[in-house]
Amino acid sequence: MTEFQSAVFRWYRRSGRKLPWRGERDPYRILVSEVMLQQTQVSRVLEKYSAFLAQFPTVHSLARARRSHVIRMWRGMGYNNRAVRLHRLAHSVAHTSGGILPQTEKELMDLPGIGRYTARAIMSSAFALPVPVVDVNIQRFFSRVFWSMSTLTDMRPLRDVEAHALKQFPPRNGYEWNQALMDLGATVCTARTPQCDACPVASHCRSRTGMKRVAAIRKKSEPSFYGVPERIHRGHIIEHLRGLRNGHSLPLAQLGKAVLPHFSDRNMKWLRRILGQLERDGLVRVQDDGTTPRVRLA
DNA sequence: GAGGCGTGGAC
């Protein structure tokens, strides 16, 4: 084992986070944690993880559940289409392989909501396969350690980092290695204010000094309505529908008034368009057969 | 491959 590797492992034993899915052996519970963690901070997942699993303890129970129930249990997590994809995944796995998750990257990536990172994370965490993973934490950490970054926001392309991650990957304890690197990136080698004094490999780091904070490039303005980004309105719509009793629906105009303080008929076209997006994502159902169209969670 | 997709805490 290299000096670099032993320094990382030593730090992990001392300072790694204790998380409910660490050391978990049930692939389904690993799957749920990984999907929840996509672009979502650990602290947020910690609040929701156990309640979700208590409600849907097995892949079969999740497959049997109503879509609307799954969406409700996703409250507060953001990116609600993840709930839809996870539900579809459960359905698929329950009906094609008796609820058993596949163990290859390709087969996992064929499942809804599973991309390259999540597939490899499941292989490493659930099946103890020797597979290096690179999430944004590890990408940032390796970028800084092995290349000289000039600003805090700079990162090497994922391809470059993955090639390096493969070289650094230890012959044993690959799972602990992956977890250690993610913890380092998340708690020490952070995006805004890295704690280099606490870093076990600071002496190896090519960016140890000299990273500058640079004014962020202004992001492109996103589509907005009355000054509020449309994704916020979409979130409010889903949140409002969550509050309805199971299976209940709402007339469109009533929903409009609930999410826009001054909703009027002139805004109906806009609302229709937003609901169309949500419908395509499998999050809502618009019943347009009667005289007054109604909407509910899918 | 760029852009869309929530939510709430941190700074």
Next chain:
DNA sequence: TGTCCAAGCCT
């Protein structure tokens, strides 16, 4: 107070 950011995925 507003902007940034977070265990990515999909089209």
